[in-house]
Amino acid sequence: MATNEASMKKMLTGSCYCGAATYLVPDEFLYAAYCHCSNCRRTTGSAFKPFAGIERAKLVATCSSDALQMVGDVEGNDTHCATCGSLLYSVVREGAYVHVAMGTLVDAPAIRPAHHIFVGSKAPWHQITDDLPQYAEHA
Numbered sequence: 001m002a003t004n005e006a007s008m009k010k011m012l013t014g015s016c017y018c019g020a021a022t023y024l025v026p027d028e029f030l031y032a033a034y035c036h037c038s039n040c041r042r043t044t045g046s047a048f049k050p051f052a053g054i055e056r057a058k059l060v061a062t063c064s065s066d067a068l069q070m071v072g073d074v075e076g077n078d079t080h081c082a083t084c085g086s087l088l089y090s091v092v093r094e095g096a097y098v099h100v101a102m103g104t105l106v107d108a109p110a111i112r113p114a115h116h117i118f119v120g121s122k123a124p125w126h127q128i129t130d131d132l133p134q135y136a137e138h139a
Helices: 038-044
Strands: 011-015 022-026 031-035 049-055 068-073 076-081 087-092 097-101
Touching (some): 049 087
Antiparallel strands (some): 068 076
8 A cells, every 4th residue: 555745644633721722743943942032932831942844734723713913014023822822833934934932832843943043142041051052033
């Protein structure tokens, strides 16, 4: 029995805290990082946002559009659960890519964050304790 490449892709499930907002994304992330910018800190309520980047067309919401709240516009936004407020992903780079908030992945992705970005504006109370490369802005 022949299998095609599409059927071989491992699909990852993502979900918000309350379970109302869900998505599927293939385990084909192109990059991953820890972002320390003030926007990511405020959206997550944390010292940084671990995220994994993938082409926008590859992420599919599996919930109703009413379950999602978009803050921004179609080419650049943070998409949250409309019920609990969890940040699911950010649409970036003129709408071409999404940065999936890795904490919303139910399944473990193959990729791991490779560096820290925007450490020039990191929370002053947070100390980075790993050996990953650090960049003041983008890598």
